[in-house]
Amino acid sequence: MAVLDSLKHRIMDSGPLYFDEFMNEALYGPGGFFAGDVLRSVKGGDFLTSPEVSPLFGATLARFVEQERARIGEPFRLVEVGAGSGSLLASLLAEIEVDAWAVEVSPPARLALEAIVPAVRVADKAETAVGRGVVLANELLDNLPMSLAVRRAEGWAEQVVAIGPDGLTLEEVPARPEVGAWADRFSGPVAEGSLVEVQLQAAEWVRTVLNLIGEGALLVIDYGATAEELEPRRVTGTLRTYRSHHLGPDPLHAPGQTDITADVNFTALMAVAEEEGAAVELLRQDDLLTDLGLREELSRLRREELELARSGDEMARLQMRSCHTEAQALLNPRGLGDFRALVARK
Ligand SMILES: C[S@@+](CC[C@H](N)C(=O)[O-])C[C@H]1O[C@@H](n2cnc3c(N)ncnc32)[C@H](O)[C@@H]1O
Numbered sequence: 001m002a003v004l005d006s007l008k009h010r011i012m013d014s015g016p017l018y019f020d021e022f023m024n025e026a027l028y029g030p031g032g033f034f035a036g037d038v039l040r041s042v043k044g045g046d047f048l049t050s051p052e053v054s055p056l057f058g059a060t061l062a063r064f065v066e067q068e069r070a071r072i073g074e075p076f077r078l079v080e081v082g083a084g085s086g087s088l089l090a091s092l093l094a095e096i097e098v099d100a101w102a103v104e105v106s107p108p109a110r111l112a113l114e115a116i117v118p119a120v121r122v123a124d125k126a127e128t129a130v131g132r133g134v135v136l137a138n139e140l141l142d143n144l145p146m147s148l149a150v151r152r153a154e155g156w157a158e159q160v161v162a163i164g165p166d167g168l169t170l171e172e173v174p175a176r177p178e179v180g181a182w183a184d185r186f187s188g189p190v191a192e193g194s195l196v197e198v199q200l201q202a203a204e205w206v207r208t209v210l211n212l213i214g215e216g217a218l219l220v221i222d223y224g225a226t227a228e229e230l231e232p233r234r235v236t237g238t239l240r241t242y243r244s245h246h247l248g249p250d251p252l253h254a255p256g257q258t259d260i261t262a263d264v265n266f267t268a269l270m271a272v273a274e275e276e277g278a279a280v281e282l283l284r285q286d287d288l289l290t291d292l293g294l295r296e297e298l299s300r301l302r303r304e305e306l307e308l309a310r311s312g313d314e315m316a317r318l319q320m321r322s323c324h325t326e327a328q329a330l331l332n333p334r335g336l337g338d339f340r341a342l343v344a345r346k
Contacts, residue, residue, distance in 0.1 A: 002031045002256070003025065003026060003256030006025070006029075007022065007025055008163060016161055016162040016171060016173070018160055018161075020200070021145070023145040026256055027259075028145075031256050032255075037107075040084070040106070040109075049087075050330055050339075051084075051138065052085070054326035056326075058088045058090065058091030059297075060289050060297070061292070062096045063293060064219060064292055065098060065134050068345075076134075077129075079103060079130050079135045079136070080101075080103070080136045081130075082138070083103065085116065087116070088136065089113075093119070103123050127208075130213060132214050134218075139221070139222055140222070141205065141206075142261045142264050144201040146197045146199045148170075148195060148196075148237070148239065149196045149197075150172060151194050151196070168252040179200070183198055185271075186268040186271070187230075188227035193235075195236065197237060197265070203269065203272045206273055206276075210273060210278055217346070219342070220269065220342040221288075221342075223338075224266055224339075225340060226265075226266055227265055237262070239260070239261075240261060240262065241260055242258060242261065243257065266342055273344035281345075283340070284340060285336055289330055289331060302324060305317055
């Protein structure tokens with residue numbers, strides 16, 4: 001309730017908040033969803049990400065990091081931004097040795113990182129850590145504050161968070177020029193009344209990181225799609241909340257207690273990366289992991305399982321089977337495999 005109360009006071013003092021301001025407070029402000037004492041991206045938390053599902057996610061991405069190191073040579077640094085519990089770095093660093101950094105804004109996540117990957121240096125902003133090499137961001141950009149634009153006959157409107165008779169409510173105001181410009185450029189055809197999540201901070205983040213890398217690659221993995229593919233989802237928009245692994249309530253109902261997220265518009269990210277001089281590739285997660293050899297690894301696990309069945313070691317066979325099942329989930333074309341991976345090389 002503390003976050004809800006402080007948001008109400010702020011709105012009473014200075015007027016409605018743009019949705020990106022509201023989302024920033026609800027996720028990262030005092031008592032916010034990522035700012036409290038709870039570590040969110042773990043099995044007992046609120047959502048389950050690829051590195052939490054299977055260590056083979058990090059182990060497979062280790063090959064991407066090695067390919068980039070072979071391409072650009074030393075000095076070379078690996079940075080994961082939004083590293084959460086450290087599950088990706090832990091499984092990746094079990095495969096290769098590399099100078100590794102983690103960037104996290106969440107205090108409980110920073111504590112977890114220090115415990116789980118003690119060799120990794122932990123920073124609270126990208127500017128401290130990112131350098132020549134590879135930057136990974138898994139399910140980060142869907143959590144960066146975004147604005148909500150609505151297509152109206154007279155142009156773009158923007159939703160703001162105000163106080164109504166029953167608590168927080170959304171009202172419409174004319175869109176800020178930068179919000180309207182982004183929506184015009186990146187949302188593709190949008191019917192009147194449809195909703196677009198305007199991801200200016202995600203675009204700025206890509207721009208900043210590519211500048212900091214100088215030479216190397218940025219790999220962004222997230223749910224989302226191109227502007228064209230997102231078109232059918234515009235009618236109600238893609239903004240949603242998660243709590244305890246399930247879709248949560250309206251984002252205005254329990255700020256600070258739910259994750260707030262939306263599909264990432266990869267068309268916008270690709271355009272920014274190209275403007276920054278990067279060579280850009282957009283893949284599906286299942287294709288990226290296949291290219292990096294995950295299916296061969298799955299076949300190897302299957303063979304090992306059969307060997308264990310022959311040897312009669314039932315416990316070891318079951319463990320192998322569960323490794324295999326978890327890793328297969330990374331390739332599920334209707335689940336994690338349908339995530340997108342943006343590779344931007346400089
Ligand atoms: C959905 S979690 C994903 C965690 C991890 N990457 C995974 O796949 O399990 C998003 C994480 O990004 C962090 N985060 C959000 N904005 C950030 C920023 N600007 N810089 C660094 N970390 C950020 C949050 O604190 C949170 O831990």
